[in-house]
Amino acid sequence: MRAVLLPIAYLLALLPTPSWAYRDYFTIEQKAQLAKVQTVLVDAMALTDKGAIEAGPIADLASRRLGELGYTMVQDRAKPHDAVFKVKCEQRKTWEGTTAAGGDADLPDAPSRLWKGPACQMTYLLGELKVRWQREVRTGFDDAVVAAQATKAGEPGAYAIGKLQEELEKYEFPLLLTAEWGQPERLLTLLDSADTTQARKVKIFSLLGEMQADEALPRLKQALQDRDLAKQALSAMGNLGREGIPLLIEIMTTSQDLEVQTAAAKGLGQLGGLHGDASVVLPLLAKLKDPKTDWFVLTEVAWALGKIPDKRSIQPLYDLDKKLQALHDPGNIPLKKLKEAVFWSIKQCDTWDQFS
Incomplete structure (x- = not known):
């Protein structure tokens, strides 16, 4: 019977778990911090092949959508805050990795190792702790240059970032974060x-x-x-x-x-x-x-x-x-x-x- 149970236990360990299962890794004090998160700092970046561009519209979008859940939003690092929501949008995604297995690594909206096209990667910080919660939205095209030329949209980088903003507008990251924080x-x-x-x-x-x-x-x-x-x-x-x-x-x-x-x-x-x-x-x-x-x-x-x-x-x-x-x-x-x-x-x- 022991020989039967061990493989089953091994398989169960490989099953994907919801992102808030990560809360089991937090200390009691950290869980209490998450439950009391009220003021959130938005840290946004927008990168194209030509370098960084103005990320204000992305930060404003994230602030507005999280604000719908009643959070107090700030964009000035000097102001007191309980957590930092980080969103990096790129014309060509830079792989930052996911967890090795389980959780985010198995979710359809987890950062993809294979995707090299336009994407916004999201995570958050609790104090100095970078947690394992990661999400990603992508455009419907993997080459911004080709897509911009096909639609006569002008500069590919700006076009890609604009399309990513549209995806962020639809993606329910505010709900997912609120569930993750246990509120x-x-x-x-x-x-x-x-x-x-x-x-x-x-x-x-x-x-x-x-x-x-x-x-x-x-x-x-x-x-x-x-x-x-x-x-x-x-x-x-x-x-x-x-x-x-x-x-x-x-x-x-x-x-x-x-x-x-x-x-x-x-x-x-x-x-x-x-x-x-x-x-x-x-x-x-x-x-x-x-x-x-x-x-x-x-x-x-x-x-x-x-x-x-x-x-x-x-x-x-x-x-x-x-x-x-x-x-x-x-x-x-x-x-x-x-x-x-x-x-x-x-x-x-x-x-x-x-x-x-």
């Missing part, structure tokens, strides 16, 4: 703003869930009334405290929306596994045994049961597996996924069968 109250305030778009609300819910911000639970409950936000809110609730379990059970069993049922079942699996709470097992089993349960919902229910291994789940899972094995339809993708979920959960619950 959910700022995200919740922005969530309630009339100017916040639906797409941005979805991103905020995702971050609140990944932050495991229990204080967001009341707001997530409100979001369940919004069809466009309900699924994301349920997903976020799956990462919070066990207080959300009764509500998720109610939603899974009463909602007529299949996507909402599916999200609720997934949330129950996450919460049950996270807190070791077996109270989710019986409601999930009831859904598993209900012949009216849609296959997509049933698949998520099966996955959820595997996250909370319980002897009560073994026989119902075997019974369902027997029924599924009698169905032969190679082109049926939902059936294939359901079979995979049931098989995996049986292996999680019936461990005696594996090692006997």
Whole structure:
């Protein structure tokens, strides 16, 4: 059994983690500093093939967007500040490296070792400490000279920096930084703003869930009334405290929306596994045994049961597996996924069968 567990542990160590998982590397004092960050100094650079150009517009953009989260922004190093947000935009990116593995190195918006075209690299300083949080935005072209000539845009360097500013305007670095610093109250305030778009609300819910911000639970409950936000809110609730379990059970069993049922079942699996709470097992089993349960919902229910291994789940899972094995339809993708979920959960619950 030891020989089986060691490779699994090794593989788990290679899985990517959210950027705020880096907070585990901070001391208690540093975490407290991050949670209290209020005044942020913006340190911006703009570099072209001909040298440095005015970076004021980039600094102003970063200041305005971070200011939307309620931060006090400064651009004068002589003024007191709690953290430094650094953004370097270049016509031809200079590689500054990422972490060796995990975290930023595995994220799609991490600095790319291969990209040599226009890019803005972002990080921050806490005191003199340069942390491992790194992000990057890029243009849709890798050669500014060719792109500028094709659009008759004039000087390639200025054109590249201008396009990078457009990318910075769209990229949600203010939300990511706020999550990284562990300040959910700022995200919740922005969530309630009339100017916040639906797409941005979805991103905020995702971050609140990944932050495991229990204080967001009341707001997530409100979001369940919004069809466009309900699924994301349920997903976020799956990462919070066990207080959300009764509500998720109610939603899974009463909602007529299949996507909402599916999200609720997934949330129950996450919460049950996270807190070791077996109270989710019986409601999930009831859904598993209900012949009216849609296959997509049933698949998520099966996955959820595997996250909370319980002897009560073994026989119902075997019974369902027997029924599924009698169905032969190679082109049926939902059936294939359901079979995979049931098989995996049986292996999680019936461990005696594996090692006997």
